Amino acid sequence: MSVGAPKIPVVVAEVVEVNELIKRFRFVRRDGAAMPIFSGGSHVVVEMDDHGTRRMNPYSLMSHPADTMGYEISVRRDEVGRGGSLYMHNHVKPGMEMVLSQPVNLFPLDARAKKHLMIAGGIGITPFVAQMAQVETMGGRFELHYSVRSPALGAYVDRLQQHYGPRVHVYFDELRQQIDLKTLLKSQPLGTHIYVCGPKGMIGWVHATAKAMGWPDRAVHSEEFLAPPVGLAFDVQLAASGKSFTVQPNQSLLEAIEAAGVEAPYLCRGGACGQCETEVLRCDGHIEHNDHWLTDDQKAANTKIMPCVSRFRGAALILDR
Amino acid sequence: MSLDFNDETFRGDYTFKNSAKAIKRFPFPFPEDSYMYSVNMEPHVPGPVGSIFEHMFDVDEHYVAEMRDRAQVLADDPLRCQSLPHMELAGWDLLELIMESKARDYPHWFELHKDGNNWHWINKPLQIEQRFTFMDASTLPYGPLEYITRQTQGDFTLQDQRDDDLWIEAGMVTTQADWSLDFDIGMSFKQWHAPVPLAGQMGIFDRALKFLLKLQHGAPVRRFNWTMTVDPLLDTSPENYPKWGPSKTTMTPETIGHRQHLRVELQTLHRLPRSNAIVFPIRCYLIRFEELVTVPKWARRLHRVVRDIPDELATYKGFLRNKPLMLDYLAQFDDGQPTSLGFAPD
The missing domain is CATH 2.40.30.10 (Translation factors)
Known part of the structure; x- marks a missing residue:
């Protein structure tokens, strides 16, 4: 397939x-x-x-x-x-x-939402730019809360404010402006869905705050793409294709598999979608699981790896690929 | 009715029949002499000229009669077409997909002219001409899903994707193998598949759901399903079971070749672009045993498949009762010769 x-x-x-x-x-x-x-x-x-x-x-x-x-x-x-x-x-x-x-699309709007409450940090603004345009065309209700470091680094602030007016709220860290999240979440109409895209800390903060205030998990959506982290070089063996090679410090395992001429499935290349999940046949060492896909139990078992973002330290790693 | 389309019925006097050409292109679903479940999905890419895979949506000689039958089912029971409010965008996605495909693939029958959002649709076989505003449902006589599926063979369900699951939340279902949209609407993927025996334990639904959640726009997939139907009845619905269920008890060795049909569904799955929903067209093809046995390989193979199928499956597919009659009939066409792999006639 x-x-x-x-x-x-x-x-x-x-x-x-x-x-x-x-x-x-x-x-x-x-x-x-x-x-x-x-x-x-x-x-x-x-x-x-x-x-x-x-x-x-x-x-x-x-x-x-x-x-x-x-x-x-x-x-x-x-x-x-x-x-x-x-x-x-x-x-x-x-x-x-x-x-x-x-x-x-791994970060879709929930079509049932009565209102879309979007929370962006820095470059996390980009998916919302497209989503706001789509919601506006459909006549839907939304509000954006966008946190940036300074006016000089506030990408698209002017353009968004001009176009969407009071539906766009901007916060500048340099001016010590902060989203008052509790008040914001308290004042939303029933049927609101929350979307957050930005730094890891912000995503965790929004999830934790919403949960503590009794929001259902399924009404809070987030997207965080991980850049594949750099690390030490390591050796890997592919059992199905019979290849062995070294993954370089600034190369991901998935990139190394592709460079070896082996076809591997992928979609997000950021540890979120699960498409590249690969069976681990032998692991003498420690897998650095950097993905959001595998459960904690699966990570502890070391029988699966997400080669787009995860790395390895140890004597031998053999994959079923 | 033009020469391209049969004047025939799927109820009452049951005048449905397949021409020699339709038999030759029938989607015989068994690539080998036995059958068991599998996810069996493959890319829905164009197939050979003349085959049912030649185009994205196959339009065949039964088109006009099938649409007439659908209109009758809907007149009797409007709940066969439903769309929850948040699924309208997916309905527009589907309308666009079908109109663009048909206008491209069958330009002698269908035309689509666009001027921005002002669209002009011409369906010659059904003698429909419609000017409307794309994304404005008030400019069509029905919602977008109902409008376009009243003009397209096969059942359609629309699945919303959220919370790592698929939810069946809109559809047009009038040619179904004994399942009900009105009953299933709002269910999750595993909920609506719950009646299927064996497959759950085999892990088939886990794998299929995982695969579908990652289905990409521009890369549709397809698979076959099949069952057995007495008389060429498209609407074998639970709602109407009292009308068609008892027909299974009236089969005789004399009538089985004429009245027993193999019912094959070509199921395709497409990611829709604006809504991120998945559309699941289920296209039903019927062939009477008498027609099927004119292809020797298919006759041999169908005999072996029916003979060896587990009873749970024959029960689920609703033909355990008539299995002995079917085998007696089919056995006369099975000389025990080996069959070649694959669907195609030898």
Whole structure:
């Protein structure tokens, strides 16, 4: 069974410096055809050829879901990461040819919600930009609470406030402004769903606060893509394909499997979706489980690994792939 | 009615029949001489010219008569089409998918002209011409799901995806193998599959759900299901069981070849773009035993499948009672010769 949808060959139409940390990229199809319509909250995986290293990073789509002329993403520069965002910032120019995956939505709006309450931190704003556009088209009710470091780093603040008016609330850390979450959650109408996208701390804070106030778990939604962490190099053996290789410090296990010419399933490449789940046949050592997918029990058992974000330290790791 | 479409009935005098061409393209569902459950899904990609897989939505000689039958079922029981309020967007997604597919695949029968959200739809076989505003249900005579599925063969269910599960929350169901949308609406994936024997213990539903939650837009999949039906009745619903159930008790060796039908469902699954819902079209194909045995390989194989099927499955599929009659009839076409692998006639 394969879930592979055809990839989308694109050309970079526009690169815009939004502020000193964030650039926006617009992609159009090379053949001039229409892009698929998508649902707000979807991401695409952008394939990069970083001077011989193949990188595939997921980014939320932030263009209007009904805009079939092109897709837009925003990328925050990460100086200490593995280099995907630096590649996007330093090397991707208008006219370049790239490849995108089909959109996949792991952060959908709940269509039953009477109101959508969106809470964003920093670059976590991007899925909400598309979701607000979609909800507005449908005549739905929403409110955005958007926390950023400073006016200079507040991507899209002006544009969103201008367009959506009092439905957009902005908080600047530098001015010591904070979302008054308890008051906010206390004053919501029945049938409200909460969505949060931002730093790990913010996501945990919103979940914990809502839970303590008696919100049902299923009314609180979050999305956190993990960048594959860097780490020490380690060796791995693939039993089914009979290959052995070393995973480099700035390479993910999934990328190393692909570089070895072995097909492996994936969707989010950020530890969230479960698609790349792989059986561990032998583990002499310690798996660094960095994903949100496996349960704590599964992680402790060391019989499964999510190669998109997880790593290994020890003598031998053999996978059923 | 034009030459392309049969003038036939699926009730009353049951004049339904398959032409030689329709028999040749019938989706015989058994690739080998035995049957057991499996998820058996494959990409729903275009198949050979003339086959039922040639196009995304197959339109065949039964189209006009099937739509006439659906209209009658709905007139008798409007609850066969339902859509919970949050599923309207998925209905528009489906309307777009079907209109675009049919206009592309059958341009001599269907046309779709778009000027922004002002759409103009022409369905020549059903003599329908409609101008409407896309995403504005007040411009159509029915909601988007009902509008387009009154013009499309097969049943349709729409599944919302949330909380790592699929929820059946809209549908058009008039050609079903004994299940009820009115009963199932609002259920989760495992709830609506609960009546299926054996498969749950086999882990089939765990695997299928996991797979479907990751189904991607632009990559539809398909599988077959099958059962047995007495007389070419499309509407074998629980609601109408008193009307059709007893027909199973009236079979004789003389009538079985003519009245017993193999009922095959081509089930496809598509991710919808705006709503992130999944549409599940269930397209029913009927073939009477007399028609089926004109293909020697299919006659041999069907005999072996029916002979060896576990009783739980024959009970669930509703033909345990008539299994001996079926076997007596089919045995005369099974000379014990080996059959080749795959669905196709030799």
